[in-house]
Amino acid sequence: MALHDGKLRNSKVWLIGVLLIAGLLVPIFVQDSYLRHLFIISFVYGIVAASWDLSLGYAGIFNFAHVAFFGVGVYATGLTAKLLGIDPWAAMLIGGVAASAAAAIVALPVVRLQGVYVVLVTFAFSQLVMQLVINQSNLTGGTQGMVRVPTIWLPGYNFLRDYKLGYYYVALGLLVITTVCLRWLVRSDFGLSIRALRDNEDYAVSRGIPIAWQRLKALVASAFFTGLAGGFYVVYLRVASPEVFDFSTVSLILSMVLVGGTSSIYGPLFAALFLTFISEGLASINNFAEGRFMLVALAMIVVLLFFPKGLASALPAILAKNANQKRSRQPVTASADQALMTSTDKENEAEAASHSGVR
Amino acid sequence: MITSDILSAILVSGIVLGSGYALMASGLSLVWTTLGIFNFAHGVLMTLGAYIAWTVSDAAGLNFGLGLAIAVSAAIMIGAGILIERVIVRPFYDHRDILLVTVMTTLAAMIFMQKGIQLIWGARLKQLAPIATGNVQIWQTTISAQEALIIVVAPLLLGALWLFLDRSRTGRGIRAVGQNPDAARLIGIDVSRLFIITFALSAVLAGLTGVLLGSIRLLTPEFGSEPLVKALIIVIFGGLGSLGGTVVAAYLMGLLEAALVFFVGIYWAPSMIFLLLILVLLIRPQGLLGKVVR
Amino acid sequence: HSADRIAKIGILAPLTGNSAADGNEMIDGAKLAVDEINAAGGVAGYKLQVVVGDTQNQSADAVTSAIERLAGDHDLNAILTGYASGSNFEIETMAEQDMPYLIWANSAQTRDIIAPHPDKFPTVWSMAPSLDEYNTAMVPVVKGLLADGKLRLRNTKVALISSDNPYSKTIMNGLKKSFESAGWTVTSADLLPFGEIDNWRTFLAKVRQDNPAVIINTDYQPGNAGKFLTQFLEQPTDSLVFIQYAPSVPEFLKLTGKQATGVVYNLLGGTLNTPANPRAAEVIKKYQDKYGHEPGTYGPALYEEVMVYADALAKVGDPTKRSAIGKAIGDTHKQIVSGKLSFDAKTHLANQGDDSIPIQFFQIWDGKRVLFYPKQYADGEFRMPPWMQQ
Amino acid sequence: MVEPNDDMPLLEMRQVTRRFGALLALDNVSFSVRKSEIFGIAGPNGSGKSTLFNVITGIPFPPSEGEILLAGKPIHRLPPHQISRAGILRTFQKDAEFATLSARENVYASAVYCGRMTSTEAKEAADHALDDVSLKAERRAKAASDLSVFERKQLMIASAIAGRPKVLLLDEPAAGLTKPEVTGLSDLIFTVHRRGITVVLIEHVLPLLLNVSERLMILNHGAIIASGSPAEVVRNPEVVEAYLGKREARL
Amino acid sequence: MSNNTNALEIAGLRAGYDASDVLLGMSFHVGPTERVGLFGPNGHGKTTLLNTISRVIRPRAGDVRFMGEPIDQLAPQKIVARGLIHVPQANRLFPDMQIMETLELAAFTPRAREELKTNLDYVLNLFPRLAERRRQQCKTLSGGERQMLSIGAGLMCAPRMLMLDEPTLGLSPKLKDELAEAISEISSRGIPLLLVEQDIAFILSLVDRMYLVDHGEIRREINRSGELDHQEIMDMYFGSEGA
Numbered sequence A: 001m002a003l004h005d006g007k008l009r010n011s012k013v014w015l016i017g018v019l020l021i022a023g024l025l026v027p028i029f030v031q032d033s034y035l036r037h038l039f040i041i042s043f044v045y046g047i048v049a050a051s052w053d054l055s056l057g058y059a060g061i062f063n064f065a066h067v068a069f070f071g072v073g074v075y076a077t078g079l080t081a082k083l084l085g086i087d088p089w090a091a092m093l094i095g096g097v098a099a100s101a102a103a104a105i106v107a108l109p110v111v112r113l114q115g116v117y118v119v120l121v122t123f124a125f126s127q128l129v130m131q132l133v134i135n136q137s138n139l140t141g142g143t144q145g146m147v148r149v150p151t152i153w154l155p156g157y158n159f160l161r162d163y164k165l166g167y168y169y170v171a172l173g174l175l176v177i178t179t180v181c182l183r184w185l186v187r188s189d190f191g192l193s194i195r196a197l198r199d200n201e202d203y204a205v206s207r208g209i210p211i212a213w214q215r216l217k218a219l220v221a222s223a224f225f226t227g228l229a230g231g232f233y234v235v236y237l238r239v240a241s242p243e244v245f246d247f248s249t250v251s252l253i254l255s256m257v258l259v260g261g262t263s264s265i266y267g268p269l270f271a272a273l274f275l276t277f278i279s280e281g282l283a284s285i286n287n288f289a290e291g292r293f294m295l296v297a298l299a300m301i302v303v304l305l306f307f308p309k310g311l312a313s314a315l316p317a318i319l320a321k322n323a324n325q326k327r328s329r330q331p332v333t334a335s336a337d338q339a340l341m342t343s344t345d346k347e348n349e350a351e352a353a354s355h356s357g358v359r
Numbered sequence B: 001m002i003t004s005d006i007l008s009a010i011l012v013s014g015i016v017l018g019s020g021y022a023l024m025a026s027g028l029s030l031v032w033t034t035l036g037i038f039n040f041a042h043g044v045l046m047t048l049g050a051y052i053a054w055t056v057s058d059a060a061g062l063n064f065g066l067g068l069a070i071a072v073s074a075a076i077m078i079g080a081g082i083l084i085e086r087v088i089v090r091p092f093y094d095h096r097d098i099l100l101v102t103v104m105t106t107l108a109a110m111i112f113m114q115k116g117i118q119l120i121w122g123a124r125l126k127q128l129a130p131i132a133t134g135n136v137q138i139w140q141t142t143i144s145a146q147e148a149l150i151i152v153v154a155p156l157l158l159g160a161l162w163l164f165l166d167r168s169r170t171g172r173g174i175r176a177v178g179q180n181p182d183a184a185r186l187i188g189i190d191v192s193r194l195f196i197i198t199f200a201l202s203a204v205l206a207g208l209t210g211v212l213l214g215s216i217r218l219l220t221p222e223f224g225s226e227p228l229v230k231a232l233i234i235v236i237f238g239g240l241g242s243l244g245g246t247v248v249a250a251y252l253m254g255l256l257e258a259a260l261v262f263f264v265g266i267y268w269a270p271s272m273i274f275l276l277l278i279l280v281l282l283i284r285p286q287g288l289l290g291k292v293v294r
Numbered sequence C: 001h002s003a004d005r006i007a008k009i010g011i012l013a014p015l016t017g018n019s020a021a022d023g024n025e026m027i028d029g030a031k032l033a034v035d036e037i038n039a040a041g042g043v044a045g046y047k048l049q050v051v052v053g054d055t056q057n058q059s060a061d062a063v064t065s066a067i068e069r070l071a072g073d074h075d076l077n078a079i080l081t082g083y084a085s086g087s088n089f090e091i092e093t094m095a096e097q098d099m100p101y102l103i104w105a106n107s108a109q110t111r112d113i114i115a116p117h118p119d120k121f122p123t124v125w126s127m128a129p130s131l132d133e134y135n136t137a138m139v140p141v142v143k144g145l146l147a148d149g150k151l152r153l154r155n156t157k158v159a160l161i162s163s164d165n166p167y168s169k170t171i172m173n174g175l176k177k178s179f180e181s182a183g184w185t186v187t188s189a190d191l192l193p194f195g196e197i198d199n200w201r202t203f204l205a206k207v208r209q210d211n212p213a214v215i216i217n218t219d220y221q222p223g224n225a226g227k228f229l230t231q232f233l234e235q236p237t238d239s240l241v242f243i244q245y246a247p248s249v250p251e252f253l254k255l256t257g258k259q260a261t262g263v264v265y266n267l268l269g270g271t272l273n274t275p276a277n278p279r280a281a282e283v284i285k286k287y288q289d290k291y292g293h294e295p296g297t298y299g300p301a302l303y304e305e306v307m308v309y310a311d312a313l314a315k316v317g318d319p320t321k322r323s324a325i326g327k328a329i330g331d332t333h334k335q336i337v338s339g340k341l342s343f344d345a346k347t348h349l350a351n352q353g354d355d356s357i358p359i360q361f362f363q364i365w366d367g368k369r370v371l372f373y374p375k376q377y378a379d380g381e382f383r384m385p386p387w388m389q390q
Numbered sequence D: 001m002v003e004p005n006d007d008m009p010l011l012e013m014r015q016v017t018r019r020f021g022a023l024l025a026l027d028n029v030s031f032s033v034r035k036s037e038i039f040g041i042a043g044p045n046g047s048g049k050s051t052l053f054n055v056i057t058g059i060p061f062p063p064s065e066g067e068i069l070l071a072g073k074p075i076h077r078l079p080p081h082q083i084s085r086a087g088i089l090r091t092f093q094k095d096a097e098f099a100t101l102s103a104r105e106n107v108y109a110s111a112v113y114c115g116r117m118t119s120t121e122a123k124e125a126a127d128h129a130l131d132d133v134s135l136k137a138e139r140r141a142k143a144a145s146d147l148s149v150f151e152r153k154q155l156m157i158a159s160a161i162a163g164r165p166k167v168l169l170l171d172e173p174a175a176g177l178t179k180p181e182v183t184g185l186s187d188l189i190f191t192v193h194r195r196g197i198t199v200v201l202i203e204h205v206l207p208l209l210l211n212v213s214e215r216l217m218i219l220n221h222g223a224i225i226a227s228g229s230p231a232e233v234v235r236n237p238e239v240v241e242a243y244l245g246k247r248e249a250r251l
Numbered sequence E: 001m002s003n004n005t006n007a008l009e010i011a012g013l014r015a016g017y018d019a020s021d022v023l024l025g026m027s028f029h030v031g032p033t034e035r036v037g038l039f040g041p042n043g044h045g046k047t048t049l050l051n052t053i054s055r056v057i058r059p060r061a062g063d064v065r066f067m068g069e070p071i072d073q074l075a076p077q078k079i080v081a082r083g084l085i086h087v088p089q090a091n092r093l094f095p096d097m098q099i100m101e102t103l104e105l106a107a108f109t110p111r112a113r114e115e116l117k118t119n120l121d122y123v124l125n126l127f128p129r130l131a132e133r134r135r136q137q138c139k140t141l142s143g144g145e146r147q148m149l150s151i152g153a154g155l156m157c158a159p160r161m162l163m164l165d166e167p168t169l170g171l172s173p174k175l176k177d178e179l180a181e182a183i184s185e186i187s188s189r190g191i192p193l194l195l196v197e198q199d200i201a202f203i204l205s206l207v208d209r210m211y212l213v214d215h216g217e218i219r220r221e222i223n224r225s226g227e228l229d230h231q232e233i234m235d236m237y238f239g240s241e242g243a
Ligand SMILES: Nc1ncnc2c1ncn2[C@@H]1O[C@H](COP(=O)(O)OP(=O)(O)OP(=O)(O)O)[C@@H](O)[C@H]1O
Pocket: B293, B294, D020, D023, D025, D043, D044, D045, D046, D047, D048, D049, D050, D051, D052, D093, E136, E140, E141, E142, E143, E144, E145, E170
């Protein structure tokens, strides 16, 4: 249904194609296993961030349990692979399913609640999951974590001894699959209906959109990809530790979603790459541990100041430089102006005013 | 079996906890219930206030006493509040997703300030000298005078805050601005001034909370993160747009926590509290004291 | 020119987040040693250089990223740490890369990983000994004090409390067992969630009902310990108070001041700062002179790790011969800040015992730590805490 | 299912009451709307008209007491979206649209979820509905929030038609419209009506109300004070007193 | 302030939203005690005009003078303090505030506060429904009730001049009459009036002069002396529709 500017759309398709090929070629140029590791981690975060945007951005559910879904994926995969000896490939799927199941449980209270109360319940839920993980320490290793999770394998190929080449392609594959599925979802009727619900709940119900059911589906779907990513994360790192539930993890991934732009799938993906590499790039500077985080925080604020809708809104703007820009809905109000008015604005205004004066 | 000793311990520690929670939540609740902005930097403002007071009162060579320390801290906090409002809130006044965007910018500010504090003051533990020393007996339980002070100060501060918001012109104006800035402008309210006042006030509350808590806890750059999470839960649980709800929720949580610690053990208490939260919200989807409006 | 060659040493340390104070101290300790070595001309023709990997909140991906970044540098052939993750999972990665790796904390986890196949981990060594003594040493020490008449207790009841982390929990369970088998009554053995605890009053009220002669808190976080002590002293019972680890953190003494007088704690693998081991005082002094404050455990720890590595490098001569260096480390026999260091080939932990790395019991008195056990290292005597009936 | 014949009440209210605390916003209201009629509702401000629509559709609340039947079947216990799907569609007094969706998507969503159509059918139905309300083609790709007041009214009705309603509830659709636009709106209502859709209309703009309504009902303080043909009702002294005022009565 | 200064004088006023210009250079005036109406098709800039005068929106060019003084560079609250009051179209008001709170708050400027008592009595008298429902929250009011409150809040600001944007929106016929009486009563106290309205009958009964707004410009001025009737104005509408 989306009615895009044809040109804009073409250049977008092009760009995506180029990026995909670049993604496939990266390992050929990047031999360094550290860089490959960063790509892998940012792909995982990209999946988590993009799928979070399905519930947060598209459906407008203030879902703070998303990182807990990731954790559920991590532990479900880790436990089934390690304790039940299930093949890690299958265990990754189990991670996705388990995360979806967790999402369905959260959805029961969440669909009845309004706005920010959702924050509370989802937050409480993630704390509960963490408590559960920590106090079942016989199974999960508690705060110490669970080590020696078996990793994935293919006949005749050892993932551990190939400088992360195999992991890289698995991560990329997951990323592409997730992106394709998420894009398909948000452009489907279902995607339309959850955006409608977000825009105006009462009106949506009056047009026959079942609010609880759609929200449940949105949560379950977004949790599935996240759980899958969690599953991959644990078989890749071979350790599950409760830090995945940390507030710092939540704020890291949330920043990817918002810097990337809500209501966008690509935005959070690129933000994940961008933030991971920036922050790691700064990590190699000596005696700069705090400064590194301060710089990233500053960068985030600057991005939001110039692109309050996230980086995703910057991309089409650049692509469609010549095309007539669609105008933003924000009126230039008296309050925002002082803060945002540039000097040229003021000059123009003064000039125009003097014109009318002589008339 | 519950002896009066135990009951006293539960009640007193519940009230101590509750007063602490109420303090933590007050400033956050101020910007949230009035302007509808969730200030994630609130916790780190507490940290900042406490560190500044520490620098003035305890650091070598600057031993001027705590009164001055609090005054200096409050003054700097006003500046910090104004800065936060100017730099990371004001540009988004009219943004459609102001709630989400400011969640992000205040989160970034939180990281920025927290690491900045670590850079300036280092990561090692510090403690503020308590304002009041000695112990105080309440019923059958003895607590430190500092905690007794908090028990007294918290309701006073909150009462004053409530009176301010409910009765004073500026206070009502702040609420109006949060609900509809354009309409507020049209009845002669200086919207940006009130935004600034709100943030400055909330930052001062955060600073004061930091100073009070800083003398019963140890200071680290992460000092404010746990209070932030507590405050967040309490503010939402208390109900939207309701400062009274925040206060009730704070004391209720404190007492509940103390009781749960006794009956189910300190280990399960947090999980139980979260479960209860979810249950209460299932029965009252509009929060504890939020009004049913549909 | 050979003296221009550089051997880099990676240090894994939590520089941001809750444990940043530990992390900064690790770096400072390592730099202290490296500067000293370089000033003396380096080792085997190499100048040493410290490269830092921030483990942030110790999450698996932060630790892995830090390691990957360090290990990607071809001039870097050793990694040292106080602790990197809660589980020590990184040991396997280190072994896969033949990376010489010295680690100080979490020796229980280290043993669990290494003991099944010690030969798979030729380059990984734990500077800390097994922590088993934490579980078993307490009862005999208390009995000794009672026998000497230095300690008088009203009954044989003990209350235990721990927070939910493997370190504290293991110790609490071990203590429970050893007290019970010595015929004591354990009145409570509560577990707290891991993290900041503000309110100990309800727990203390429960304890007061049972009136145990000994109260043991195995939660190791100094902030919690401070609050625990303050709230205990608001209405003290006639009990001996033992707090795990936290009192060894320098700030704890500063923060609690006089209040802490009488509190007992013990330490395994910490600095053995007593006339019998002048090495500790020497290192502590160097550290204090350079950085202006007293170090905790991890400053001297990393200092010694660098020294141990430097010795091995001197012996082997080439930092890239990682396995040889790993083996050389394993053969170390050396007096260090915590005692006499040698390694157990079965577990790769430092050997424990009064003649190698001893357990030490301290009592705090007027802002000072008095080492009262083992006797051969003691620099003072145990006294009845002020709040107990004398 | 037996199609109700023209005389049978399509929408029936039986002793419907709605309370807000002590306030009786609807006080024991009973009436019925026949199939294919245009039924007008008027009354002073705050007399309970919008509340009536609210309880019929369950959005955002059901009645406190009483029964509501559609084609003889009780619907007041259904979840709100089922009521919409059963064929009762409403518009809102406040502007209501999916602000970030395009006009076309707004209508399409209604066709899919309320009209239960397949994607292709829905696209067709959406275009049809937009043609019916004559929303200009070049405006259809615009975000709903970018449309003008009248275009939004057009959109509102188009989205209702696309949901294949049996009954369409319009809440003050003419508020804020210019005279010519009001005329356009009454044409629109007739168009809808010709499609066999029963219309219930709340309106204060008398030219529209009196022009299109076949029957008129007046509420005051939540109770029905008059009903019948428009001509009769406007002469009712009680209605003049409570609602019309002297001047309008003179017209 | 001399007696013959125009209450409001607009010259070459331009304003709009981001990329789009809505007001394309408007000029008109409102005399010292005059009642002036604005009408015209929907979406042609009437609301934008009032928003620009009260500076909810920043003007891009042009002069606005109130009682002889330029106000186009003043902050909105300063304009209110001078007594130029704008009652906006379809106001949402303050959803979580009660009726009485809202009315009392609306007397925000020091000048308005002095008159709080008198104005409050006046408003509650004008709209008895508001007096009945003192403690009801704004967001639960019916459409008409909200409109009453919005006008009431405007009156609480102690206006020296009133700008009303579609005040009859959603009001019952009877209430419209009462409102018309009230407005003419207010203006008879010498308060000039700028009225935007779609209900021609209503506007004709109140104003001395009218301007037709079309595509962001003043298309025509209609003097009361010319005695236009309904039908002619209707023709103008249709004419402008085609333009
Ligand atoms: N949620 C609520 N809580 C309290 N009172 C309410 C609520 N909703 C509506 N009311 C009151 O019920 C009465 C009926 O409201 P309703 O919206 O049905 O009026 P209406 O007839 O549509 O009026 P209008 O023509 O002004 O739109 C009003 O007095 C209103 O204030």
